[in-house]
Amino acid sequence: MIHLDESIFFWINGLAGKVSPIDTLMILLAGDIFIPILLIFSLIAIWFIGHDQIRREKNQRAVLCVLLSEGIANLVIYIINHSENAYSRLRPYETYPSQVNLLMHPSADPTFPSNMAAVCFVVAFGIWTANRKLGLFLIIPCILIGFARIYVGIHYPIDIIGGIALAVVSTGAAYLLLKHLDFLPSWFIKKMRSLYLA
Numbered sequence: 748m749i750h751l752d753e754s755i756f757f758w759i760n761g762l763a764g765k766v767s768p769i770d771t772l773m774i775l776l777a778g779d780i781f782i783p784i785l786l787i788f789s790l791i792a793i794w795f796i797g798h799d800q801i802r803r804e805k806n807q808r809a810v811l812c813v814l815l816s817e818g819i820a821n822l823v824i825y826i827i828n829h830s831e832n833a834y835s836r837l838r839p840y841e842t843y844p845s846q847v848n849l850l851m852h853p854s855a856d857p858t859f860p861s862n863m864a865a866v867c868f869v870v871a872f873g874i875w876t877a878n879r880k881l882g883l884f885l886i887i888p889c890i891l892i893g894f895a896r897i898y899v900g901i902h903y904p905i906d907i908i909g910g911i912a913l914a915v916v917s918t919g920a921a922y923l924l925l926k927h928l929d930f931l932p933s934w935f936i937k938k939m940r941s942l943y944l945a
Contacts, residue, residue, distance in 0.1 A: 813873030864910025
């Protein structure tokens with residue numbers, strides 16, 4: 748499995764350093780700013796849109812699901828990274844310093860699972876719980892950031908897959924939790940409406 752993971756990594760990362768405009772685009776996509784901010788603005792827009800109050804409340808519940816999922820995913824990553832028995836694997840540029848085309852600054856965080864992949868895919872999956880089309884559309888930038896982070900040399904494919912799997916589990920857990928504690932999102936949305944924020 749690790750051999751296949753490394754083979755795919757070197758195939759994708761081998762594309763780096765050949766076409767400068769593509770490298771620049773991939774650095775932009777792989778960064779911590781462009782796509783995450785795009786997703787944050789998407790969440791803000793989704794909170795306020797809807798043809799009627801029922802649709803808008805459904806969207807708002809999806810946004811709350813995303814926020815809770817983010818908390819769960821980040822808690823799990825924190826536990827994984829600080830556990831004594833944590834899965835520890837060096838990043839590609841640490842294992843193969845002379846073979847990896849590293850286009851970004853090195854990261855101090857553990858490589859598995861990809862925190863960025865988990866955080867981004869949680870947004871798409873959380874929105875998908877209420878709006879299938881929009882959720883699927885938001886998967887596109889998530890796939891782009893995952894691919895770009897392999898391209899620039901800071902993640903293996905299995906790191907991205909691990910982040911996606913964590914996003915699925917976190918979103919599922921948040922969705923079920925909010926469904927069983929329905930009074931909490933209902934109360935919060937009602938309170939936001941009273942402040943003209945929903």
